[in-house]
Amino acid sequence: MSSARFAVRTMTRRDMDMAVAWAAMEGWNPGIHDAESFFAADSNGFFIGEVDREPVATLSAVSYGDRFGFLGFYIVKPEHRGKGFGMQIWNAGLGWLQGRNVGLDGVVAQQDNYKKSGFKLAYRNVRYEGRGGGHLSADGGLQPLTALPFQAIEAYDRPFFPEERSRFLSAWIFQPQSTALGVVKNGSIEGYGVIRPCQRGFKIGPLMADTPEVAETLFLALKAGVPPSEPVYLDVPEVNREAVALATRHQMDVVFETARMYTGDAPEISLDRLYGVTSFELG
Template sequence: MNNPNDFTVRTMSTAEVELSVEWAASEGWNPGLHDAPCFRSADPDGFFIGEWQGEPIACISAVAYDEHFGFIGLYIVKPAFRGKGFGIRIWQHGMDYLQNRNVGLDGVLAQQANYRKSGFALAHRNIRFQGVAQGAEYSNLSNASDLPFEQLVDYDRQCFPAARARFLAAWIGQPDAVALAAVRAGRVAGYGVLRRCRTGCKIGPLFADSEGIASDLFDGLAARMPGEVIVLDVPETNPAAVALAERHGMTSVFETARMYTREPPTLALERVFGVTSFELG
């Protein structure tokens, strides 16, 4: 490799977060139309660009949700620069930023061995299901933005390893998206977000107290974009979530390995019917 000092890593600008999402689209990850500003809202300092002689060639996100939990994603090296050691250098920069937090990631199954070398251990698989949106409107669902925001944050925290109010506000309020919630006996019993992507749309998160509520939310969201290709990323640890996807005629197209550097966080995984995103957890 040439002079290693010609490779530098620094925090991304707002425009460079957009660039990293463009690279993700080139990799076939099919990001949402407004992922970049939503992702950045989670931790503006947790996105890094690697430059070789002034040219951006690598990126990574290392989102610190709080002092205890972080998540690695958007780990990309441009194809022409792979195999030259740039990837491990920007990776180490991201991991150093997260310091001693418990760090999660969703990695392709083939890379598990490499992630294990960095101290990650497998928690479970996430299965990507894909189908065609065919839903029904439900009168017992509310727009998530109409609920007291604190209630939504509290419910989300039961299904995610950290409170993420800034991200959640951006996520449910983004353009080209629908966010619905189920309220039962005066309390939030589930919510879901459907966002338009480069191709079709994705549901995530989909959190619910029961399979019935999750199914109502899925149908209510799908009804907003009928006939579109729809994606749902399901943790295999929740058999009811797998059954919901299959019952809606979806088929498995991809898998990731959810891995952590420490013990998996204690979560209500039986309520997780769809993860938010493979990039931010």
């Protein structure tokens, strides 16, 4: 099949649903309502590669301002791999993010290839699997995020991400069927977290907290609304020892890992207070 018939275009919102379905088939277990939030982040940052108008490859290259971008959804349909289509859509995405420090969460099988494209390892993210259930504490300063000013949530979130991401955040924390909680003490947010339904089970992400105790309060509250028969996932930056300890303490098992990589220097973010990554697809 000639690569001359291959063309890359920007995804539509409907295409996003297909990309999420492909991610599910890859075993990445995306959230049921992720597509809407992803598209809100950067509607021009999602690409689809087609051969004679048949979709064969996807890639997200979401820009956050003029200085940072994040790659995800790098998928080529199995029957079309090895034909150069992946590299063509990859180059299109990097071209879109030209001039920015670009991050990604690389699966083990692709990490050497990413290094060849100039990406450098910063740290590992590890996916833990546990179970739902437990009791929702009546104290601890828990409040639904819907009761808090969005500007306050946005300000708390800012140290945890390289650039402002208000469009994405406003969609993410209020997505359907999700629960978003914050811990507020003396009028200030000391942590927040979101849990959402996925193709299998539920994922907590992000989970951010000023102290291990606040992280524990949020973690227990978020998973309390999930039936004990359902799996709960938490994607932990391995460099945060307290986050690893949280997952271990609650008898969660390692099921997946990625390498957080950047083309430039690793951004200075509050990893010591980041207990759960928002999304492997968009950072």
